[in-house]
Amino acid sequence: MISELREKTGAGLIDVKKALDEAKGNPEEAITILRKKLGNKIDKLATRATKEGLVHSYIHVGGKVGVLVEINCETDFVAKTDDFKSFCQDVCLQIAAAGPAYVRREEVTEAEITKERDIATSQMEGKPAAAIQKIVEGKLEKYYSQVCLLDQPFVKNPEKMIKEILAEKVGKLGENIQVRRFTRYQLGA
Amino acid sequence: MISELREKTGAGLIDVKKALDEAKGNPEEAITILRKKLGNKIDKLATRATKEGLVHSYIHVGGKVGVLVEINCETDFVAKTDDFKSFCQDVCLQIAAAGPAYVRREEVTEAEITKERDIATSQMEGKPAAAIQKIVEGKLEKYYSQVCLLDQPFVKNPEKMIKEILAEKVGKLGENIQVRRFTRYQLGA
Numbered sequence: 001m002i003s004e005l006r007e008k009t010g011a012g013l014i015d016v017k018k019a020l021d022e023a024k025g026n027p028e029e030a031i032t033i034l035r036k037k038l039g040n041k042i043d044k045l046a047t048r049a050t051k052e053g054l055v056h057s058y059i060h061v062g063g064k065v066g067v068l069v070e071i072n073c074e075t076d077f078v079a080k081t082d083d084f085k086s087f088c089q090d091v092c093l094q095i096a097a098a099g100p101a102y103v104r105r106e107e108v109t110e111a112e113i114t115k116e117r118d119i120a121t122s123q124m125e126g127k128p129a130a131a132i133q134k135i136v137e138g139k140l141e142k143y144y145s146q147v148c149l150l151d152q153p154f155v156k157n158p159e160k161m162i163k164e165i166l167a168e169k170v171g172k173l174g175e176n177i178q179v180r181r182f183t184r185y186q187l188g189a
Numbered sequence: 190m191i192s193e194l195r196e197k198t199g200a201g202l203i204d205v206k207k208a209l210d211e212a213k214g215n216p217e218e219a220i221t222i223l224r225k226k227l228g229n230k231i232d233k234l235a236t237r238a239t240k241e242g243l244v245h246s247y248i249h250v251g252g253k254v255g256v257l258v259e260i261n262c263e264t265d266f267v268a269k270t271d272d273f274k275s276f277c278q279d280v281c282l283q284i285a286a287a288g289p290a291y292v293r294r295e296e297v298t299e300a301e302i303t304k305e306r307d308i309a310t311s312q313m314e315g316k317p318a319a320a321i322q323k324i325v326e327g328k329l330e331k332y333y334s335q336v337c338l339l340d341q342p343f344v345k346n347p348e349k350m351i352k353e354i355l356a357e358k359v360g361k362l363g364e365n366i367q368v369r370r371f372t373r374y375q376l377g378a
Contacts, residue, residue: 055255055374057246063268066244068257070374079252183372185244185259 001027009034010168038171045176052076053180054084058092064187067095074175087169087177093155094162095184100149103179108147116143149179190216198223199357227360234365241265242369243273247281253376256284263364276358276366282344283351284373289338292368297336305332338368 005016005027011034019037023029050072059066071088073079094100102108120139124132144151150163170177194205194216200223208226212218239261248255260277262268283289291297309328313321333340339352359366 051377053376054252055248055376056252057248057255057257059244059246063243063245066246066257066259068246068255068372068374070255070376072377181374183257183374185257185370185372187242187244187259188240188261 005030005034009038010171011038012172038167042167042170045170045174048074048176050074050176050178050180052079054079054088056085056088056092058089058096060096065096065185067092067182067184069095069182070180072178072180073173078173078175081173083169083173084177087165090154090156090165091149091162091179091182094152095149095182097155098149098152099184099186100152100182101147102149103182104150105144105148108144113140116140149182194219194223198227199360200227201361227356231356231359234359234363237263237365239263239365239367239369241268242366243268243277245274245277245281247278247285249285254285254374256281256371256373258284258371259369261367261369262362267362267364270362272358272362273366276354279343279345279354280338280351280368280371283341284338284371286344287338287341288373288375289341289371290336292338292371294333294337294340297333302329305329338371 002013002016002020005011005020006013009016009031011019015034015037016030019030019033020027022033052075053070053072055068055070057066057068069088069092071084071091073084078084117136117140120136121132124135127135141151145153145161150161150166152162154160154162154165166177166179191202191205191209194200194209195202198205198220200208204223204226205219208219208222209216211222241264242259242261244257244259246255246257258277258281260273260280262273267273306325306329309325310321313324316324330340334342334350339350339355341351343349343351343354355366355368
């Protein structure tokens with residue numbers, strides 16, 4: 001059970017044991033505890049400078065789609081780990097397959113957000129304002145999950161978002177990790 | 190000598206034999222004849238649509254510099270040849286090593302050209318106008334050879350420009366070939 005929890009949350013052995021104690025052996029509750037703890041850890045790490053990392057690429061079979069990505073971490077030591085490399089490869093695969101437009105939602109332009117809000121609102125005419133707002137926000141979340149890499153469901157495991165895969169790597173490697181930029185070329189497109 | 194001329198010009202066997210006949214066995218003159226002929230051929234091919242090709246990438250050892258490139262040709266048949274693939278690889282190497290800003294000189298902005306002209310002109314004060322113009326044009330050519338991929342000397346063989354390597358491939362493969370776009374990432378830059 002410990003290794004399953006480590007796999008699922010990216011947490012270290014000691015943290016998993018502590019969480020299981022605290023949750024009195026309930027794995028679901030242990031995961032919640034670990035996620036909160038991991039969230040705090042990631043928030044704390046997120047301000048640290050990321051000057052190292054890797055430039056990584058992926059060309060889909062046949063050479064019609066290709067991806068170039070830069071992912072940063074804090075030290076060259078971490079950049080050289082298999083964990084970091086496999087994350088770079090997964091991110092490349094994701095971009096090749098799912099074709100996001102942005103890394104993160106903060107990069108989506110105001111104009112686009114306004115447009116998406118307007119479309120969603122116009123579909124809801126006649127409903128109560130509070131309900132409309134909730135539905136519109138839901139549609140906006142859906143939009144982010146389509147165009148933003150970090151909000152996309154991971155193509156190799158759609159139950160997790162890319163930002164969750166990222167959080168697990170941060171938890172495991174103990175460094176701030178940032179997807180800085182990517183380019184995706186599709187032949188003739 | 191025939192295979193050397195083919196290697197140097199990218200021309201076919203029959204064309205090389207004809208050129209050698211016409212040049213009465215003088216290899217230098219034969220090259221000039223072949224270059225002219227090849228130039229005509231490239232000009233003729235240059236208007237043909239290039240909808241096929243490859244997306245290709247290169248990551249320099251250590252993963253700190255990476256390149257993604259799209260190169261187009263007319264048919265998927267040519268895109269799959271070793272000749273085309275090796276050209277894609279050479280272009281990637283070139284971009285990684287020499288870091289051009291543009292594919293071709295037509296992409297350099299007017300503002301940049303004006304700036305380069307102004308710098309060069311200001312260095313020439315007091316010289317006759319005709320001399321200045323010639324020197325300034327020379328400096329502009331030099332600038333193109335620094336920032337434009339096609340005008341750069343090939344890092345693996347600085348006696349040839351990338352556009353000459355391209356012309357040889359066009360001559361050999363008999364299709365219009367265009368470097369459409371590239372992206373170069375340098376870690377942290």
